Amino acid sequence: MALDAAIGLAAASLCTLVGWLFRGRGDLSFYIMIFLVGSVLTALWRGRLAATVAAVAGMVAFDYFFETPAFELSVADWPNFLVFTGFLAIALLVGSLVHRLRGQTRQAQLRERETAALYALAGILSAQASSEDLRRVAERTLSEVLKVPVRILPADDPREGTLPLRGGGGPLGALWVDGPAPPRSFLEACGRQVALAMERALLAEAAERAHTKAELEQTRSTLLSAISHDFRTPLSTIHAAAATLAQEIPVAGSPELSDLARLIVDESSRLDHLVGNLLDMMRLEAGGLSPALELQPLEEVVGTVLTRLEPLLGPISVDLPDDLPPLPLDSVLLEQLLTNLLENAFRHGGGPVCLGARARDGELVVDVADSGRGVPELLRERVFEKFYRPPGTRADGGAGLGLAICRAIVKVHGGRIWVEEVPGGGAAFRFTLPLESAP
Amino acid sequence: MSPVRVLVVEDDPGLQRFLVSCLKKLGYLVVPAATGAEALSLARSHNPDLVLLDLGLPDLDGLEVLKGIRTFSQVPVVILSARNQERVKAEALDAGADDYLTKPFGVVELAARLRVAVRHLLRAGAAGPVVVSGELRVDLDARKVTRRGEEVHLTPLEFRLLAALARRYGKVVTHQQLLAEVWGSGQVEQTQYLHLYMRQLRHKIEDDPKRPRHFRTESGVGYRMEVDPEPVV
Numbered sequence: 001m002a003l004d005a006a007i008g009l010a011a012a013s014l015c016t017l018v019g020w021l022f023r024g025r026g027d028l029s030f031y032i033m034i035f036l037v038g039s040v041l042t043a044l045w046r047g048r049l050a051a052t053v054a055a056v057a058g059m060v061a062f063d064y065f066f067e068t069p070a071f072e073l074s075v076a077d078w079p080n081f082l083v084f085t086g087f088l089a090i091a092l093l094v095g096s097l098v099h100r101l102r103g104q105t106r107q108a109q110l111r112e113r114e115t116a117a118l119y120a121l122a123g124i125l126s127a128q129a130s131s132e133d134l135r136r137v138a139e140r141t142l143s144e145v146l147k148v149p150v151r152i153l154p155a156d157d158p159r160e161g162t163l164p165l166r167g168g169g170g171p172l173g174a175l176w177v178d179g180p181a182p183p184r185s186f187l188e189a190c191g192r193q194v195a196l197a198m199e200r201a202l203l204a205e206a207a208e209r210a211h212t213k214a215e216l217e218q219t220r221s222t223l224l225s226a227i228s229h230d231f232r233t234p235l236s237t238i239h240a241a242a243a244t245l246a247q248e249i250p251v252a253g254s255p256e257l258s259d260l261a262r263l264i265v266d267e268s269s270r271l272d273h274l275v276g277n278l279l280d281m282m283r284l285e286a287g288g289l290s291p292a293l294e295l296q297p298l299e300e301v302v303g304t305v306l307t308r309l310e311p312l313l314g315p316i317s318v319d320l321p322d323d324l325p326p327l328p329l330d331s332v333l334l335e336q337l338l339t340n341l342l343e344n345a346f347r348h349g350g351g352p353v354c355l356g357a358r359a360r361d362g363e364l365v366v367d368v369a370d371s372g373r374g375v376p377e378l379l380r381e382r383v384f385e386k387f388y389r390p391p392g393t394r395a396d397g398g399a400g401l402g403l404a405i406c407r408a409i410v411k412v413h414g415g416r417i418w419v420e421e422v423p424g425g426g427a428a429f430r431f432t433l434p435l436e437s438a439p
Numbered sequence: 440m441s442p443v444r445v446l447v448v449e450d451d452p453g454l455q456r457f458l459v460s461c462l463k464k465l466g467y468l469v470v471p472a473a474t475g476a477e478a479l480s481l482a483r484s485h486n487p488d489l490v491l492l493d494l495g496l497p498d499l500d501g502l503e504v505l506k507g508i509r510t511f512s513q514v515p516v517v518i519l520s521a522r523n524q525e526r527v528k529a530e531a532l533d534a535g536a537d538d539y540l541t542k543p544f545g546v547v548e549l550a551a552r553l554r555v556a557v558r559h560l561l562r563a564g565a566a567g568p569v570v571v572s573g574e575l576r577v578d579l580d581a582r583k584v585t586r587r588g589e590e591v592h593l594t595p596l597e598f599r600l601l602a603a604l605a606r607r608y609g610k611v612v613t614h615q616q617l618l619a620e621v622w623g624s625g626q627v628e629q630t631q632y633l634h635l636y637m638r639q640l641r642h643k644i645e646d647d648p649k650r651p652r653h654f655r656t657e658s659g660v661g662y663r664m665e666v667d668p669e670p671v672v
Contacts, residue, residue, distance in 0.1 A: 232521060232542065232543070233451045233453070233454055233542065234451070234453050234454075235543065236454070236542040236543030236544070237451070237453040237454045237456075237457045239543045239545075240457055240461075240543060240544060240545055240546060240549075241457050243545045243546060243547075244461060244545075244546045247546070247547075269543070272543055292525075292526075292659065294630050294631065294634070295630075295631035295634070296630070296631060296634035296635075297634060297635070297638050299638060299648065299649060300634060300637065300638065300656050301656075301658070302649055303641075303648065303649050303650060303651045303656060304655070304656040304658055306649060306650050307650055307651065307652070307655065310650070318649050320649060326631060326634065326635065330659075331656070331658040331659055332525050332658045332659040335658050
């Protein structure tokens, strides 16, 4: 401001000096022209304020130094007064026009710079492979272009005064300018570029992830079928051959050898059980398991399990109301679930073991209760974790997968599983199954 | 009677050896095959009385081999399969297999399955008019069922279900086969009826329906009427 005014004054002084050098050699219009040129140049260089100061000061100087009578601030007659007024009006007008022209030129230059900056930004952004690189590079480039620190915040950042970045799929983040805000339209244009590039990078990353996942699934299923065939076939052969030996040897009359043969049978069957559990876990974890739900009575599955397990484990008391409605379930999976729970009850809990069920609030609640030590409260969540074995478990136990498999099976049926304390001692593993199929 | 000829189709050499020695010991004449193609050609040239077929073969799918054999022969086929293959088992049974064994199996189980298959073979598939299983007696012609000498009253549908299992007693009958036979071919998707009628049948026939001895459930596949259920302890 002050500088512009001083320059205006200096311009008027310079014009006066130039006029003074040519003193007496020209008429009034000659000196007027000098002042007019001076004030237009000032307008071009410094804008409206300087030009106005130059014009007003120039008029005063002209009156004082060049208009007769010289060295006094008076106007001799009407024509001279018109000349003064005309000079002032033209000087101000030209100053204003020049000022506006200058503004437009500057605008055009700015816009050109902005466009160039946007192009450069788009180029830099599209070269970024990951969304994380992109975010960092966009922050740096925008800070350089806008000359204030710019940050890209996550979409859920609660800060006010941010510019949201939106993509076709929803909010991607927000631009936050730490300082005087640059022109809104330019900032928005930058924001659009960043949003576009971010969306592209995110989509590319999602595609990459999907690809990796598909490859992983492929590997997993190859491994799965390899293990199930290549591991289990020899195992089942060992088991069957040993079982035949165990049957035949007593006939030959050698109890020690018979014991050894039984040992091979038991251990190979344990190993087969472990491999089986591992495979089931992998299958359930792969998420590819969709239960084959069929509307059927629970009694049938319970019947299959009891027929198979009671000769091996001992008597199981059953409390199954006759009026239980049929419900959607995968009998193979449910059989495995009940088998795991009952085997656990005998192995870790101890008899008597009860299996009960009742319908309640649109679901069936099934429980397997033992009369053992129960499960300490702290471990009631952990026992369902993969590979978790409670402290003090005998070494001939499983790999800690049984209950994890149970939880996965209940989950694919849309139910819940948990463990409770039985009043009077013991653990009750309870699970629910919806009575209606999920829509 | 000449020894029964069994074609054993198994690609795993260990299991193949075990099966061959076991079957020889049980008095069968064994023809081994390691691939599906070999199995098909041996089934034609040797005209076996029984086929033991593993579903997982290196060249052809076991199901393909089964269908191939069925184009020229009605020889009883017993399938060997892994656990968790219920759908494939049911598919194989529906495609004409007679029974299955799930690995790992013992020699007792193997012998029992083959015995049933041979028995059905000797009777040319048709069970006699009277099937006796423990305390249960089913007269298929007279449509009469007695349990410890007392008559059991069954509805016509229940009897048809019982008869379908009794005609093939000892062998597994798939859900699809039972539905088609008892309800008609339009109803093969309605497995819930089957489960419910099976439950009713068990309540009328079994001593303890929660511990069935006569009608075993083969989860995900079908039902089997036991030949000689162990007596109640």
